[in-house]
Amino acid sequence: MIQSKPYFRLALFGIISVILMAGMLWNVQPERALSLAIAMVILPVTWGLLEFFMRTRTDKPGNPGKREKVRSYVLWASILLAIPLGFQLVDALASLEDNTLDERAVGISIGMTLAIFGNFMPKKSKSADDDQKACPEESQSALRFAGWVFVLAGLAHALIWLLAPLDWANTAAMVVVGMALALVVLPKLSKSKSS
Numbered sequence: 001m002i003q004s005k006p007y008f009r010l011a012l013f014g015i016i017s018v019i020l021m022a023g024m025l026w027n028v029q030p031e032r033a034l035s036l037a038i039a040m041v042i043l044p045v046t047w048g049l050l051e052f053f054m055r056t057r058t059d060k061p062g063n064p065g066k067r068e069k070v071r072s073y074v075l076w077a078s079i080l081l082a083i084p085l086g087f088q089l090v091d092a093l094a095s096l097e098d099n100t101l102d103e104r105a106v107g108i109s110i111g112m113t114l115a116i117f118g119n120f121m122p123k124k125s126k127s128a129d130d131d132q133k134a135c136p137e138e139s140q141s142a143l144r145f146a147g148w149v150f151v152l153a154g155l156a157h158a159l160i161w162l163l164a165p166l167d168w169a170n171t172a173a174m175v176v177v178g179m180a181l182a183l184v185v186l187p188k189l190s191k192s193k194s195s
Helices: 004-028 030-055 064-094 101-123 130-134 136-163 166-194
Strands: none
Touching: 004 030, 004 064, 030 064, 101 136, 101 166, 136 166
């Protein structure tokens, strides 16, 4: 049986993707503001209301089975909204005069890859590292911290490539990733020197 946490995370990622794509499309085509605003709001509001009402039911509070189903439906709805929004966004960006879509797409995909990598870091097998055997709580905490740092750095990298001028997007994105690496590696280095 599939746990509900992956559905929650995937549904949340799907909604964030729809909001980001609709926002970018709104930036390129401001004349479509109303329809894009509806696309940005409808899924989060619907999902929030469903989660709220499912938790407040007196006969079956929480009802994890139904919540899991609702989350899977939200995921599919976000996919169904994201696909046409993605095609419309690519079409709108391709028609821009500067046509920097190739460079931006590579930068965005690198950032999203870093975010996905960070998401999977805390899920590393506990028997894979000797440090984890010695102090599993501390190691798991460090993995969670590193995962969060890399997810945020990846999202920042993608947003920089999406929104920043190309003249300084590469430098700014590398600074963000370098700071993330420093946040993760420096505490480990200082700890190993002190022991």
